[in-house]
Amino acid sequence: MSKPIFVGLLGLGTVGSGVVKIIENHQERLMHQVGCPVQVKKILVRNIYKQRDVRVDPSLLTTDVTDVIDDPEIDVIIEVMGGIEETRQYLLRALRQGKHVVTANKDLMALYGSELLAVAAENHCDLFFEASVAGGIPILRSLVEGLASDRITKMMGIVNGTTNYILTKMCKYGASYEEVLAEAQALGYAEADPTADVEGLDAARKMAILARLGFSMNIDLEDVQVKGITSITEEDLNYSKRLGYTMKLIGIAQRDGNKVEVSVQPTLLPDSHPLASVNDEYNAVYVYGEAVGETMFYGPGAGSLPTATAVVSDLVAVMKNMRLGVNGCNAVAPQYEKQLKSPSEIFSKYFLRIRVKDQVGAFAKITTLFSERGVSFEKILQLPLKEDGLAEIVIVTHRASQKDYEEILQQLRDLEIVHEVKSSYRVEGEGKA
Amino acid sequence: MSKPIFVGLLGLGTVGSGVVKIIENHQERLMHQVGCPVQVKKILVRNIYKQRDVRVDPSLLTTDVTDVIDDPEIDVIIEVMGGIEETRQYLLRALRQGKHVVTANKDLMALYGSELLAVAAENHCDLFFEASVAGGIPILRSLVEGLASDRITKMMGIVNGTTNYILTKMCKYGASYEEVLAEAQALGYAEADPTADVEGLDAARKMAILARLGFSMNIDLEDVQVKGITSITEEDLNYSKRLGYTMKLIGIAQRDGNKVEVSVQPTLLPDSHPLASVNDEYNAVYVYGEAVGETMFYGPGAGSLPTATAVVSDLVAVMKNMRLGVNGCNAVAPQYEKQLKSPSEIFSKYFLRIRVKDQVGAFAKITTLFSERGVSFEKILQLPLKEDGLAEIVIVTHRASQKDYEEILQQLRDLEIVHEVKSSYRVEGEGKA
Numbered sequence: 001m002s003k004p005i006f007v008g009l010l011g012l013g014t015v016g017s018g019v020v021k022i023i024e025n026h027q028e029r030l031m032h033q034v035g036c037p038v039q040v041k042k043i044l045v046r047n048i049y050k051q052r053d054v055r056v057d058p059s060l061l062t063t064d065v066t067d068v069i070d071d072p073e074i075d076v077i078i079e080v081m082g083g084i085e086e087t088r089q090y091l092l093r094a095l096r097q098g099k100h101v102v103t104a105n106k107d108l109m110a111l112y113g114s115e116l117l118a119v120a121a122e123n124h125c126d127l128f129f130e131a132s133v134a135g136g137i138p139i140l141r142s143l144v145e146g147l148a149s150d151r152i153t154k155m156m157g158i159v160n161g162t163t164n165y166i167l168t169k170m171c172k173y174g175a176s177y178e179e180v181l182a183e184a185q186a187l188g189y190a191e192a193d194p195t196a197d198v199e200g201l202d203a204a205r206k207m208a209i210l211a212r213l214g215f216s217m218n219i220d221l222e223d224v225q226v227k228g229i230t231s232i233t234e235e236d237l238n239y240s241k242r243l244g245y246t247m248k249l250i251g252i253a254q255r256d257g258n259k260v261e262v263s264v265q266p267t268l269l270p271d272s273h274p275l276a277s278v279n280d281e282y283n284a285v286y287v288y289g290e291a292v293g294e295t296m297f298y299g300p301g302a303g304s305l306p307t308a309t310a311v312v313s314d315l316v317a318v319m320k321n322m323r324l325g326v327n328g329c330n331a332v333a334p335q336y337e338k339q340l341k342s343p344s345e346i347f348s349k350y351f352l353r354i355r356v357k358d359q360v361g362a363f364a365k366i367t368t369l370f371s372e373r374g375v376s377f378e379k380i381l382q383l384p385l386k387e388d389g390l391a392e393i394v395i396v397t398h399r400a401s402q403k404d405y406e407e408i409l410q411q412l413r414d415l416e417i418v419h420e421v422k423s424s425y426r427v428e429g430e431g432k433a
Numbered sequence: 434m435s436k437p438i439f440v441g442l443l444g445l446g447t448v449g450s451g452v453v454k455i456i457e458n459h460q461e462r463l464m465h466q467v468g469c470p471v472q473v474k475k476i477l478v479r480n481i482y483k484q485r486d487v488r489v490d491p492s493l494l495t496t497d498v499t500d501v502i503d504d505p506e507i508d509v510i511i512e513v514m515g516g517i518e519e520t521r522q523y524l525l526r527a528l529r530q531g532k533h534v535v536t537a538n539k540d541l542m543a544l545y546g547s548e549l550l551a552v553a554a555e556n557h558c559d560l561f562f563e564a565s566v567a568g569g570i571p572i573l574r575s576l577v578e579g580l581a582s583d584r585i586t587k588m589m590g591i592v593n594g595t596t597n598y599i600l601t602k603m604c605k606y607g608a609s610y611e612e613v614l615a616e617a618q619a620l621g622y623a624e625a626d627p628t629a630d631v632e633g634l635d636a637a638r639k640m641a642i643l644a645r646l647g648f649s650m651n652i653d654l655e656d657v658q659v660k661g662i663t664s665i666t667e668e669d670l671n672y673s674k675r676l677g678y679t680m681k682l683i684g685i686a687q688r689d690g691n692k693v694e695v696s697v698q699p700t701l702l703p704d705s706h707p708l709a710s711v712n713d714e715y716n717a718v719y720v721y722g723e724a725v726g727e728t729m730f731y732g733p734g735a736g737s738l739p740t741a742t743a744v745v746s747d748l749v750a751v752m753k754n755m756r757l758g759v760n761g762c763n764a765v766a767p768q769y770e771k772q773l774k775s776p777s778e779i780f781s782k783y784f785l786r787i788r789v790k791d792q793v794g795a796f797a798k799i800t801t802l803f804s805e806r807g808v809s810f811e812k813i814l815q816l817p818l819k820e821d822g823l824a825e826i827v828i829v830t831h832r833a834s835q836k837d838y839e840e841i842l843q844q845l846r847d848l849e850i851v852h853e854v855k856s857s858y859r860v861e862g863e864g865k866a
Contacts, residue, residue, distance in 0.1 A: 032762035136725050142571060150742065274731065277707045282727070291738045292569050294715070296731035298707065305724045309583065324756050329465035 002036035005319050008068035008099075009043040010090060011081030012061075015104055015131075016043070017054035018308025019078060019315075026312075034319045042068045044081065069094040076318050078311060079103040088112050095119045095127065100327060102314040104131035104307055110205030114218040114334065124328035126321055128314035133206045134159060134283040136299035136306035138313065143214050143287065150289035152214045155253045156428070157285030158278050159206040161301035162190045162197035163229050163249040167266075168279045171237055171246065177230065189281060199228035203251050203264040210285070211253035211262045216335040219253075223340055225263035232266055236423050239353060239394050240268050243379055246276035250428060261341045267426045268351050275429070343403040349378065349427035350397045350405055354412060355390045355419040362417040366393070369411050375400040390419050396427055435469035438752050441501035441532075442476040443523060444514030445494075448537055448564075449476070450487035451741025452511060452748075459745075467752045475501045477514065502527040509751050511744060512536040521545050528552045528560065533760060535747040537564035537740055543638030547651040547767065557761035559754055561747035566639045567592060567716040569732035569739035571746065576647050576720065583722035585647045588686045589861070590718030591711050592639040594734035595623045595630040596662050596682040600699075601712045604670055604679065610663065622714060632661035636684050636697040643718070644686035644695045649768040652686075656773055658696035665699055669856050672786060672827050673701050676812055679709035683861060694774045700859045701784050708862070776836040782811065782860035783830045783838055787845060788823045788852040795850040799826070802844050808833040823852050829860055 009016055020040060030038055040060060048061045069077060069090055077094045081087060084107055091101050109132050120127035130140045158164050169180040184190035196202045204224040211219040229249055240247055250267035269276045274296060278284040283301035288294055300306050321327045356362045381394040412418050442449055453473060463471055473493060481494045502510060502523055510527045514520060517540055524534050542565045553560035563573045591597050602613040617623035629635045637657040644652040662682050673680055678701035686695045702709045707729060711717040716734035721727055733739050754760045789795045814827040845851050
């Protein structure tokens with residue numbers, strides 16, 4: 001029988017325990033896939049004596065990270081401990097010693113993915129991170145393998161479960177953001193400090209990872225334009241409903257020629273758009289390839305079992321590559337130089353809600369601002385006077401550059417007749433895409 | 434450098450040409466994935482002198498199949514010639530000589546998949562057929578690999594592009610089946626003889642393949658209950674719209690305990706169901722796993738480029754397995770004994786449209802038939818009298834067994850007050866699933 005492959009685990013929380021269980025329970029299956037046995041040799045934990053929901057031989061546990069990452073017999077490090085700076089040092093050290101790495105750590109990969117991938121490539125090591133983006137969806141592997149012979153032009157999706165849960169409930173029950181957030185926290189769908197989710201940061205990290213892989217460029221977190229969902233009001237949702245739209249927090253990574261844009265923003269989608277019916281805590285990612293066309297992956301965004309399953313899939317891929325002698329070859333290190341679009345190269349439709357003073361010619365002044373820049377309207381909703389004597393106007397524009405649109409917004413705010421720009425959102429995808 | 438892997442191709446139509454192009458253009462990439470070169474050694478064609486849209490060394494072409502399947506140097510046979518009986522013989526002969534097989538032939542796999550898989554297993558050969566079901570969606574690989582540590586309980590999807598195109602247009606434009614079919618034929622979305630598509634047979638083949646793989650049972654085409662879309666009327670679509678449903682041709686493969694059901698039927702889905710917004714020629718398959726929960730794959734159902742891409746992905750998997758020495762291990766041969774549900778074990782909601790004579794107590798007689806079998810109503814629509822003095826009643830039932838429902842249908846037809854049972858459809862998936 002072939003020599004076993006030895007694995008070292010950093011972390012033994014719910015995901016780590018899941019990984020240990022799957023490796024134990026599927027030993028024969030793994031053997032059949034890879035052609036040799038696999039064995040967990042050392043596990044880094046904080047507390048050796050803690051009660052756990054998985055039975056582990058106590059001699060495998062250690063509180064000293066060097067027992068894991070410096071063990072010459074260990075071939076693959078699985079990182080499920082979380083954290084950024086310390087974890088980064090551990091993984092760099094492991095890679096430099098020629099160990100392959102599987103990680104579920106999206107914060108780390110979003111911030112230091114470019115560095116880690118470069119060091120992995122230098123050392124002919126695999127660095128896989130399927131579990132870092134929507135664990136229940138095999139999206140990264142599909143980008144790398146299935147669509148390998150294709151050129152990806154756009155990825156668009158719902159990649160954060162918490163915000164999708166909140167927006168779904170707001171739309172469905174007409175409840176306010178604050179009410180739904182409180183309920184989501186009570187149910188455990190949102191964390192006590194929800195900032196990373198509701199400000200769009202978690203989604204931005206995932207989009208950076210997707211864009212880096214899909215476009216093979218060193219996209220960093222700071223390259224992602226981010227806007228969260230905290231200022232979305234029930235009124236915004238009511239107006240969008242009347243116009244036939246559903247509000248979602250949408251990440252978009254798009255390539256035109258050699259230039260790319262990556263963003264996460266609350267976005268209005270036509271009700272008939274497939275992403276409009278992705279509800280609750282589910283995630284879905286559209287991928288547009290030049291050859292294959294439109295494909296979509298839909299599934300649970302998180303959860304310890306989907307995440308552990310994704311980690312083990314990565315482990316299997318590493319082990320196969322070891323036996324094939326092709327580690328580090330799977331072009332995951334960025335191949336193209338990063339070129340970001342400028343605001344004049346990013347195009348979109350926009351939804352805009354403004355309150356204006358009820359004066360003769362007010363509407364003409366507004367439309368002039370748009371027409372001067374060649375931006376026309378697709379839909380207009382002019383609403384009856386409110387008690388305060390202000391009229392409300394809702395506009396959906398045709399496609400405009402971000403630069404033009406932002407300048408128009410600024411000029412609108414400066415107009416004497418404009419009382420307030422209430423809200424403004426991106427509008428995407430007419431028809432099926 | 435490692436010894437190359439030699440491939441023999443049966444067929445050089447659009448898919449075959451695509452395969453040749455991808456292998457040529459991605460030689461370096463393939464080398465990096467597999468660790469050795471790959472080379473097409475012989476190609477079976479009908480006419481060596483035919484003009485083709487791919488450049489091939491003429492010495493590779495042959496009209497004698499034995500040049501391909503009996504060549505001891507050839508390791509892998511790629512079958513993209515279509516056909517059933519003859520093709521089956523070729524592939525059996527290739528497998529018995531220890532050659533691995535990749536096929537895009539869904540007709541063959543639906544009819545003889547069980548036999549071919551058994552012979553492949555006996556000879557420790559791989560037999561992969563990703564391209565046979567929705568080429569643009571890596572669904573089979575995901576079933577086998579990604580969800581390997583999971584138990585699949587249900588697969589449900591739109592797996593035929595032609596019928597989905599027809600139903601989408603009928604719903605959208607209120608056009609009749611005949612009009613839309615004629616248009617689809619003119620545009621090349623439907624074949625001159627559309628029988629296999631519109632009678633649900635093509636979808637049934639794919640569901641048999643999915644069920645066999647997902648449940649690891651010898652599901653055959655004859656185990657699939659099939660109903661096509663030819664009798665769907667504009668009235669049916671109008672009524673379902675009023676009740677908040679969208680009509681789709683839906684394949685369902687479901688396992689409860691050790692028993693399974695597989696069917697393809699026109700089915701009403703709530704408008705909010707994700708499959709309800711899969712439009713035009715697109716396909717989508719939901720997979721429910723005990724561990725991972727709900728995942729969905731969406732993409733183009735056919736097309737020569739997606740199909741060729743799927744074939745090459747399979748080829749890469751075979752070659753990796755060859756180098757790993759694990760061919761034939763990837764439990765694709767059915768492991769469980771097939772147990773089909775009886776009609777009393779298959780449950781569903783139903784939509785029913787009947788015309789009744791306007792007599793006192795007519796409605797009571799009808800409801801009695803249902804209540805005697807414990808079947809209650811979820812929705813009822815009683816419509817004004819028509820000119821012919823008949824009243825129309827539309828009923829959506831709560832869940833009932835197929836046996837009970839069919840007996841009720843029979844008794845309804847026998848009732849003197851019932852003029853006609855106009856139509857009856859399955860209703861699936863409230864909420865998100």
